Amino acid sequence: MNRKNYSCFVGIDISKKDFYVAILQEERTASYTFENSKKGINAFIRLIRNQKIDLKNTLMCMEHTGVYGKLIITKLIEKQINFCVEMLVQIVKSIGVHRGKNDKVDAMRIALYASKNHQEMKLYQPMPMILEQVKILLKVRRKMVNTRADMNKYPNELELFSPELGKLAKNNLKRINKSLEEEIKRIEQEIHKLILSDDKLNKTVGLVTSVTGIGKITALHFIIFTNFFTRYDNPKQLACYCGVVPFEYTSGSSVFRKSRIHPMANRTLKKHLHMSALAAINHDPEIRDYFNRKLEEGKNKMLIVNNVRNKLVHRICAVVKRQEPYVRNVA
Incomplete structure (x- = not known):
């Protein structure tokens, strides 16, 4: 402060x-x-x-x-x-x-x-140039990925109702798709070079990706938005910023709603966390057992997925704080 x-x-x-x-x-x-x-x-x-x-x-x-x-x-x-x-x-x-x-x-x-x-405000801490560079490349990559998805959406839908016209549209998009895929791979290689060029960034990416379900792109987004995990005081605060913490909504005895996630959150991190949670459910035995156990108890599926997202945030914070890779619990 x-x-x-x-x-x-x-x-x-x-x-x-x-x-x-x-x-x-x-x-x-x-x-x-x-x-x-x-x-x-x-x-x-x-x-x-x-x-x-x-x-x-x-x-x-x-x-x-x-x-x-x-x-x-x-x-x-x-x-x-x-x-x-x-x-x-x-x-x-x-x-x-x-x-x-x-x-x-x-x-x-x-x-x-x-x-x-001013007593509660934090002075601005500039982001290292290496993160600024990675941030720009990630934005360019995201725009290319979105462009590719938008272009392929129309012929895929058209093919359901008119196979011949859908095939015609796909054939004419092949060259553009190939070019976009090559550019996306090239940008990913540039990002990888930047990671290797900075010891701190390389080590932090390694720590975060040691958590099952967290990929390199997700790790980089966390590092950038938190400026090497310095923009939060505790894991709960970061989880709230990611939009995975439900909040109570009650007043007296007449207003009582289910606890819900607030819409004001970092949607980019939330989106990446969701995909990471699904990957963790498939590949982490501990989380898979937790997911299946809660399903059997009758819990809502999306509620369980959100709890997994929250668990991943806490695991990420733990490995960064300890400066040690995540180790799975062996039964």
């Missing part, structure tokens, strides 16, 4: 073309607009210096906007400025009921959010 007391708070609202800045210092406020480019970011840094703002006692805060925030994050890291990157939903829910919206107002709301919650 960030326990330092700050005298100045800067809220930054980022869009594709511009970013809006709100400076909250004591009871004074000021707002500015800059172009979201190297030139605009340098102008923002000059403004901070010209106003003689003490950067050591300043906390900047922005919402997570993906690639739009890359330039300014890089500059803030370079200048060793204290800043946080927060989820939009967390900022919105913390400031209560509000009406109206524009970028200037949003920047001020972010600054107010930082001033109220």
Whole structure:
């Protein structure tokens, strides 16, 4: 947690073309607009210096906007400025009921959010370049896999109702499919080279994949989203982030619903965990016995699968913490 007391708070609202800045210092406020480019970011840094703002006692805060925030994050890291990157939903829910919206107002709301919650906020920890590179390659690979699946969906459906037309469509997609498969394999080879080039990444991938059911791609997603497993405090917190923890929904004696998983989760990790859980049920005797035992008890199948996903998260956290590969229990 960030326990330092700050005298100045800067809220930054980022869009594709511009970013809006709100400076909250004591009871004074000021707002500015800059172009979201190297030139605009340098102008923002000059403004901070010209106003003689003490950067050591300043906390900047922005919402997570993906690639739009890359330039300014890089500059803030370079200048060793204290800043946080927060989820939009967390900022919105913390400031209560509000009406109206524009970028200037949003920047001020972010600054107010930082001033109220800075004791609990965590300073931004940059992701190592090796993970940034792997992350980009994984995204490109995923887009290619999705493109291949989308293209093959139509001829497969067409073949059910018109075999000749379906065959015609498939024949004309063969070359594209072959090209995509070759590119996917090439990207996977590039990812493998990056893994081997970094000792820490190579060791962590080996530890995570030692858990039965967890493949290399799933392991890499876990490592990237957790920044080498540093963005969570305990396995339960990570399991919640993955969307595999059910939450109670009751109130008094009249509202009583079944515990359900909250939709706000990392869907990529959840998807990979689901496939890993199915693989673990097929290949891990301990988990297979657990799955069959719960089925015999009459438990819902998807509930059991979700419990398996939760078990896998705890196993992953355990091997990373101990820095020892997972060892199956032998009966």
